[in-house]
Amino acid sequence: MSIKSILVVVSGAEDTNPALALAFTLGRTYSAHIAALYVKPVVMVYSDGMGFDMTPSVIEAQQAYLQAAADKAESVTKAQAAKAGVEIEWRCEEGDELSVASSHARVSDIVLASPDVARDLMFESGVPVLAVPHGASDQLAKRVLVAWNGSRESARAVRDAKTFLNASEQVIVAVFDPPHGKGMGHDVAALLAHHGANVSVREMLSDGDNIGDLLLQEAKANGCGLIVMGGYGHSRFREWVLGGVTDAILNDASLPVLLSH
Numbered sequence: 025m026s027i028k029s030i031l032v033v034v035s036g037a038e039d040t041n042p043a044l045a046l047a048f049t050l051g052r053t054y055s056a057h058i059a060a061l062y063v064k065p066v067v068m069v070y071s072d073g074m075g076f077d078m079t080p081s082v083i084e085a086q087q088a089y090l091q092a093a094a095d096k097a098e099s100v101t102k103a104q105a106a107k108a109g110v111e112i113e114w115r116c117e118e119g120d121e122l123s124v125a126s127s128h129a130r131v132s133d134i135v136l137a138s139p140d141v142a143r144d145l146m147f148e149s150g151v152p153v154l155a156v157p158h159g160a161s162d163q164l165a166k167r168v169l170v171a172w173n174g175s176r177e178s179a180r181a182v183r184d185a186k187t188f189l190n191a192s193e194q195v196i197v198a199v200f201d202p203p204h205g206k207g208m209g210h211d212v213a214a215l216l217a218h219h220g221a222n223v224s225v226r227e228m229l230s231d232g233d234n235i236g237d238l239l240l241q242e243a244k245a246n247g248c249g250l251i252v253m254g255g256y257g258h259s260r261f262r263e264w265v266l267g268g269v270t271d272a273i274l275n276d277a278s279l280p281v282l283l284s285h
Contacts, residue, residue: 044060048105164249172208172209195216249279251282255283
């Protein structure tokens with residue numbers, strides 16, 4: 025994957041947005057265009073049918089409030105870009121955040137967002153999504169952990185992450201609970217090695233523990249700065265019921281996670 029167009033979803037007016045900071049690094053590294061998108065909510069006009077309709081003044085007050093929030097987000101985002109010495113394109117559009125962000129993401133190479141937003145964009149955008157939690161580094165990862173289970177989703181994630189994998193110093197392919205008597209991970213490790221990556225394989229047993237938690241522990245133990253994984257290999261409802269790997273990672277990760285579905 026060549027990175028030349030980066031989309032960052034800005035959901036608020038944070039003085040330091042970790043997704044934006046990482047986007048700046050990617051933009052400088054790959055000479056990529058960076059667009060920052062803020063989606064302004066639509067004013068909800070309602071009537072209870074009993075004479076308690078929203079008055080024009082109430083509607084105008086809500087519109088003014090939402091516009092002020094959008095203006096503040098623009099000001100703070102542009103200030104962060106100026107401080108970093110990076111040029112960005114500011115985009116502000118009214119509507120449903122997921123719908124609007126997905127539309128913009130589909131014509132970008134990669135989208136960066138907070139974990140909560142990334143969780144839904146992974147399904148709707150059709151492009152790699154980089155979930156960037158608070159506290160995440162804005163530097164490119166020197167070590168990358170690949171969560172591998174042989175699924176279509178994990179294969180897609182590996183291909184979507186090739187730019188990051190090839191630029192890293194070490195790639196660790198982590199496999200939990202491989203089929204008895206059959207190793208996993210070595211074939212994908214060979215593929216990555218053909219592309220010049222320095223790869224090692226770790227096959228482990230979960231012993232009934234949550235694999236998402238174990239992957240985070242493994243990433244920390246190996247000093248990894250990025251996790252690459254396929255998201256929601258089962259139906260989303262089943263993942264919720266079983267306490268899926270994807271949710272465990274997104275809820276607790278302190279490092280960026282590249283997701284593909």
